[in-house]
Amino acid sequence: MKATAESGRLHKNLTFHSLRxxxxxxxxxxxxxSGCGDKPPxxxxxxAPPVTVAQPVKRTVTDWDEFTxxxxxxxxxxxxxxxxxxxxxxxxxxxxIVNTGDLLYIIDPRPFEAVxxxxxxxxxxxxxxxxxxxxxxxxGLTLVQTSAVSESIVDQRRQALQAAKAAxxxxxxxxxxxxxxxxxxHVIAPITGRVSRHLVSVGNLVQGSDNGASTLLTSIVSLDxxxxxxxxxxxxxxxxxxxxxxxxxxxSRETPNPVQVALTGETKPSHDGKVDFLxxxxxxxxxxxxxxxxxxxxxxxxxxxxxxxxxxxxxxxYEALLIPDAAIATDQSRKIVFVVKDDNTVEAKPVVLGPLDxxxxxxxxxxxxxxxxxxxxxQRARVGAKVTPHAAAGSKT
Numbered sequence: 001m002k003a004t005a006e007s008g009r010l011h012k013n014l015t016f017h018s019l020r021x022x023x024x025x026x027x028x029x030x031x032x033x034s035g036c037g038d039k040p041p042x043x044x045x046x047x048a049p050p051v052t053v054a055q056p057v058k059r060t061v062t063d064w065d066e067f068t069x070x071x072x073x074x075x076x077x078x079x080x081x082x083x084x085x086x087x088x089x090x091x092x093x094x095x096x097i098v099n100t101g102d103l104l105y106i107i108d109p110r111p112f113e114a115v116x117x118x119x120x121x122x123x124x125x126x127x128x129x130x131x132x133x134x135x136x137x138x139x140g141l142t143l144v145q146t147s148a149v150s151e152s153i154v155d156q157r158r159q160a161l162q163a164a165k166a167a168x169x170x171x172x173x174x175x176x177x178x179x180x181x182x183x184x185x186h187v188i189a190p191i192t193g194r195v196s197r198h199l200v201s202v203g204n205l206v207q208g209s210d211n212g213a214s215t216l217l218t219s220i221v222s223l224d225x226x227x228x229x230x231x232x233x234x235x236x237x238x239x240x241x242x243x244x245x246x247x248x249x250x251x252s253r254e255t256p257n258p259v260q261v262a263l264t265g266e267t268k269p270s271h272d273g274k275v276d277f278l279x280x281x282x283x284x285x286x287x288x289x290x291x292x293x294x295x296x297x298x299x300x301x302x303x304x305x306x307x308x309x310x311x312x313x314x315x316x317x318y319e320a321l322l323i324p325d326a327a328i329a330t331d332q333s334r335k336i337v338f339v340v341k342d343d344n345t346v347e348a349k350p351v352v353l354g355p356l357d358x359x360x361x362x363x364x365x366x367x368x369x370x371x372x373x374x375x376x377x378x379q380r381a382r383v384g385a386k387v388t389p390h391a392a393a394g395s396k397t
Contacts (some may be wrong), residue, residue, distance in 0.1 A: 052376035056393035063314035069230035072351035073221035082184040084208035094197040105187035116178035123171035130164035193222040225296040231288035260311040321362035338374040
């Protein structure tokens with residue numbers, strides 16, 4: 001009886017502990033079964049990406065052709081000694097601006113002054129002889145009327161007068177040459193410009209031009225105005241020639257067409273000028289035509305030998321549509337822009353590009369004035385997908 005009671009308590013304890021271990025499983029199973037009847041939450045729809053749009057800018061533009069050019073002086077002079085002798089003075093500062101007539105060098109003039117004095121004495125002698133010959137001829141002409149002298153004597157005296165006059169002319173020429181040599185001992189600047197360094201110092205002997213080996217003393221280049229030479233390729237020449245015959249562009253041979261020049265390191269042209277020369281033939285080795293423009297250089301900041309970018313007018317003014325260069329994308333071999341349609345979906349339009357004009361790119365074909373072009377955020381635009389357009393600052397869109 002006692003054994004039976006203990007057996008009953010043991011069975012009851014086992015049943016209690018078994019149910020207590022199963023209870024958590026029942027709770028989990030109930031939770032799982034309760035969730036089977038609910039639908040999973042749907043993900044929120046992605047918002048259309050924002051982009052900045054603007055309509056093309058419409059304005060009058062002019063096409064420009066660009067070439068690399070090099071500046072050169074309008075006038076350049078190598079200053080050489082015209083007479084030989086020892087240099088006694090250097091009268092200029094190296095690299096300074098000199099004006100026409102400024103004294104540069106002095107060559108010892110004393111030998112030439114001595115020659116001039118000698119020539120002056122010879123001229124006086126020749127003039128005296130010519131005067132004597134003239135008196136004797138006049139006397140002979142008077143005497144021949146009374147047959148006091150013969151005609152042959154008169155002829156001799158006439159010939160003596162002619163010889164005396166010739167000697168007088170020779171003496172005058174010798175005196176002029178001597179005076180010129182004295183003048184040439186003062187070497188002056190033949191043009192206004194910037195002088196180079198002095199190549200001969202005081203005390204050195206220089207050779208004159210009479211022996212064919214004149215000594216180079218220095219050089220001078222003019223600076224205002226200044227030339228810039230550039231080479232035009234054959235294709236550009238033919239295109240401009242066609243525009244000329246169509247009446248769309250004046251010829252640079254007949255009209256001083258305007259040019260704009262940007263110096264090295266400049267992003268925009270800083271100097272204006274005009275074309276004043278085109279060569280008469282193309283260079284057979286390069287296939288280019290040499291042109292030249294003249295540029296004002298009031299501040300003398302441009303030096304011969306510098307490089308510059310030359311912009312030459314390439315068309316008559318015309319109306320064009322322009323957009324920022326950043327709005328243009330590349331699709332393989334073509335250029336495209338993304339536009340937003342009325343339903344805010346994106347469309348890609350192939351375009352034909354023109355030159356840059358004041359920071360904007362000319363679009364020759366492919367766009368309309370009312371198109372809304374994506375100018376910022378093109379990396380978020382997908383063809384056919386919707387976007388949220390925002391008008392660019394200052395845009396009419």
